[in-house]
Amino acid sequence: MADHAIAEPGAELRGLESFIADWSGDQEAFKRVHWGKAMMWIFLLSDTFVFSCFLTSYMTVRSSTTMPWPNPSKVFALTIGGQEIPLILIAIMTFILISSSGTMALAVNYGYRHDRTKTMLLMLATAAFGATFVSMQAFEWTKLILEGVRPWVNPWGAPQFGSAFFMITGFHGLHVSIGVIYLTTIAIKVKRGDYERKGNYEVVEIAGLYWHFVDLVWVFIFAFFYLW
Amino acid sequence: MDHGHATAQALPQQVHHDSKQGQQHPLGIYFVIWGLLFVLSTFSYGVDYFGFHGLARWFLILLFMWLKAGLIVAVFMHMRWERSPLMYAILVPPLLLAVLVGLMSIESAYTFWTRILFFGF
Numbered sequence: 001m002a003d004h005a006i007a008e009p010g011a012e013l014r015g016l017e018s019f020i021a022d023w024s025g026d027q028e029a030f031k032r033v034h035w036g037k038a039m040m041w042i043f044l045l046s047d048t049f050v051f052s053c054f055l056t057s058y059m060t061v062r063s064s065t066t067m068p069w070p071n072p073s074k075v076f077a078l079t080i081g082g083q084e085i086p087l088i089l090i091a092i093m094t095f096i097l098i099s100s101s102g103t104m105a106l107a108v109n110y111g112y113r114h115d116r117t118k119t120m121l122l123m124l125a126t127a128a129f130g131a132t133f134v135s136m137q138a139f140e141w142t143k144l145i146l147e148g149v150r151p152w153v154n155p156w157g158a159p160q161f162g163s164a165f166f167m168i169t170g171f172h173g174l175h176v177s178i179g180v181i182y183l184t185t186i187a188i189k190v191k192r193g194d195y196e197r198k199g200n201y202e203v204v205e206i207a208g209l210y211w212h213f214v215d216l217v218w219v220f221i222f223a224f225f226y227l228w
Numbered sequence: 229m230d231h232g233h234a235t236a237q238a239l240p241q242q243v244h245h246d247s248k249q250g251q252q253h254p255l256g257i258y259f260v261i262w263g264l265l266f267v268l269s270t271f272s273y274g275v276d277y278f279g280f281h282g283l284a285r286w287f288l289i290l291l292f293m294w295l296k297a298g299l300i301v302a303v304f305m306h307m308r309w310e311r312s313p314l315m316y317a318i319l320v321p322p323l324l325l326a327v328l329v330g331l332m333s334i335e336s337a338y339t340f341w342t343r344i345l346f347f348g349f
Contacts, residue, residue: 014312015312016312016316018311018312018313019312019313019316019317022311022313023313029313029317030311030313030314030317031311031313032311033310033311033314038314041314041317041318042317042318044318045317045318045321045322048322049322049325052322052325052328053328056325056328056329056332057332059329059332059333059336060332060333060335060336060339061336063333063336063337063340064335064336064337064339064340064343065340066340066343066344066347073276086276086277087273087276087277091269091273094269094272094273095266095269098262098265098266098269101262101265101300101304102258102259102262102265104304105258105261105262105303105304106255106258108251109252109253109255109258112251112252113252205251205306208304208305209305212300212301212304212305213305215300215304216297216300216301216305219293219296219297219300220293220297222272222293223272223289223290223292223293226276227272227275227276227285227289228286228289
């Protein structure tokens with residue numbers, strides 16, 4: 001695949017010129033890009049729009065309500081050792097997700113080095129971080145539900161807080177859960193030698209793209225929903 | 229993102245690794261970015277912890293958010309080493325979202341003032 005791709009016209013161009021050459025080439029777009037990677041990126045682009053719709057609706061309901069919006073800093077505070085620390089649960093979740101992104105990046109690297117054991121272990125570590133994240137989210141949901149937050153009501157003011165919270169974090173949590181299953185599956189296949197036979201570890205990188213995207217979405221949720 | 233420089237640097241490497249395919253880079257860069265993401269997250273948490281308010285709060289939240297997002301996309305997702313057709317195809321369309329955000333903020337201001345004027349709360 002690689003050899004004839006280099007010989008293709010337009011493959012040596014850079015920047016905007018190569019963009020135009022690829023897209024008007026009447027051949028394949030994205031030359032020398034693995035089809036699975038291109039498809040994953042296009043899926044992630046569509047997912048970007050899904051999450052953007054959620055976050056934009058959240059902006060709309062928050063700025064149009066005349067009722068007070070709860071202070072996330074207090075809502076998500078935890079009492080540790082008799083001291084109330086603001087937003088600490090969400091901060092820990094953020095660090096867990098970043099740690100998982102790091103182990104995933106290393107897994108991709110070791111995949112290309114054909115180090116199957118390290119790739120598998122790093123991917124499983126990533127999945128374990130992801131599972132921890134989802135568990136903490138379950139804890140957070142339980143806490144808020146016990147305090148009386150529902151998608152239609154909220155004891156601290158605007159009911160829209162409940163619907164935005166459950167919708168946005170729920171959809172993100174679903175992505176993390178699917179990612180945990182996805183990464184575990186790929187990790188087992190790596191160890192089994194499926195990609196060694198094909199001589200191609202790009203599958204690990206593609207799974208990594210999905211995982212990093214989940215972390216990326218959290219960056220925006222953290223900024224707009226929890227900090228704003 | 230200085231992609232002109234990045235592609236010039238990465239192309240020979242990609243051609244060289246084409247038999248293996250994919251993105252292969254020294255491990256060090258991942259550790260640097262990992263560290264930076266931790267630092268930036270601590271800063272964003274600090275915005276809340278130290279109680280910044282008003283314009284400073286918005287500015288700092290958005291600054292750390294975009295820096296983190298940029299690092300994840302550019303390095304962890306390898307976008308700075310990808311060919312520009314893919315880069316443009318993925319990074320340009322989300323800019324359209326600015327239109328949606330603009331329209332919805334006008335709409336929500338309208339709803340807000342309608343509520344104030346006609347329901348009196």
